[in-house]
Amino acid sequence: MTTGVPTAPPTRVRPSAMPVAGLLRTAALTLCLWASAGAVTAVSYLLPSADWIAIGLGVVLFLLFGILLHVVHRGVWLVLLAALPALLVLVGAVQYPPELALERYGVRESVVVTDDSAASTGGKNHRLTLRRADGQVLAERLVYRGTGAPKVGDPFREVLGSRRRAPYQPGALSLPKSPHSP
Incomplete structure (x- = not known):
């Protein structure tokens, strides 16, 4: 139904x-x-x-x-x-x-800044030439962009790659307080 x-x-x-x-x-x-x-x-x-x-x-x-x-x-x-x-x-x-x-895996070494490409121009793109404690100048220059870059003669500790080249990452630097900064 x-x-x-x-x-x-x-x-x-x-x-x-x-x-x-x-x-x-x-x-x-x-x-x-x-x-x-x-x-x-x-x-x-x-x-x-x-x-x-x-x-x-x-x-x-x-x-x-x-x-x-x-x-x-x-x-x-x-x-x-x-x-x-x-x-x-x-x-x-x-x-x-x-x-x-x-x-x-890197090596932490003390280096000294021997030259800054932006020192004469006053720019913010610094290419720093570094010298190790044994006197050898690193072939690769460290690029630092911004203000507060290390001055020529400033020592600091740096992490170098396993081939002892300059760091390719900005976070790899360990900068002390510069005597030239206020």
Whole structure:
């Protein structure tokens, strides 16, 4: 006996509406992001002079993360919200490991500034010539941008790379208070 009112066919619950499955997928995406950051950090640590390799790997992995995030959660807005934190993680993963490698495997030596390219012009882009305690002048000049650069004759401790070259990171300097500064 029918009442004349059509009944709706039974609906199937889509998989994304099930909370446990959604939590598991989110946890898998989080692990994917952590693994990506770890891989970029490891490559940056192992190859400190080849930043472009770590940056390229990071861009590819974080784009893959964005695609997976969009596929799993079906929301472009979520990918856009995750873009800035992913970029910040990429920058940190590329910049920190070379400084750690330099600090761990570099040699800390006392050097003296013997020449400053900006001393005569008064500019902010200083290219400092450095001399080690044994009298040897380093072939590579230290680039210091900004005010408060060491003056000619100022001693300071510097972290040199394993090949005893000038540091390539500004954070590698350990400048004492200059007697020439106020």
